[in-house]
Amino acid sequence: ALVGADGELLHQARRPTGRERGPDAVVEGILGFAAELRAHGIRALGEPASAAGVAVPGIVDEAEGVAAYAANLGWRDVPLRALLAERLGGVPVALGHDVRTGGLAEGRLGAGRGADRFLFVPLGTGIAGAIGIDGKVEAGAHGFAGEIGH
Known part of the structure; x- marks a missing residue:
């Protein structure tokens, strides 16, 4: 999606992960989709996005920008933030855990x-939740807070 600074939804689209083609194909699909969104923003809004964010399932090292492990995608140690920054021409990129990122959005906009405190538990293919405390989503001591299924 393309979102304005005020949280307004400017454009949204969906693509399948293509996980049946393997882990590398999923990464390439994400990179290509992000580039398409960037191009759409330039065409429709006259300028590229000033930053990008991607939320992925599994174990995420948000500080390093690495998708450490995602069983359903076959990923191990994918440097997704760096790959996206390169593909998008060097804009700042944030990488987050899908449910914690969803919880952050729900806490800020939903x-x-x-x-001051909330629990976000989406229904999906995995079992995870996000714990909101004082405007932030708790990552936990080792980055696994909210991994209810584990």
Whole structure:
């Protein structure tokens, strides 16, 4: 999606992961899709996005920008933030855990807005949750907070 600085949704699109083609194909699909969104922003809005973010399942080292492990995608130690920054011409890129990132959005823009504490538990293919405390989502001592299924 392309989102304005005020949180307004400017454009959204969907693509399948293509995971049946293997882990490298999933990475290339993400990189290509991000480049398409960047190009759309330039065409439709007259300028590229000033930053990019991607949320992925599994174990994520957000500080290093690495998708450390995602069983359902076959990933191990994918430097996704660096790959995206390169593909997108050097814009700042954030990499986050899918559920913690969803919880952060829910806390800032959704039902958790204004609450000092909330729990976000999406229903999906995995079992995870996000714990919102004082406007932040708790990552835990080792980055696994909210991994309810583990």
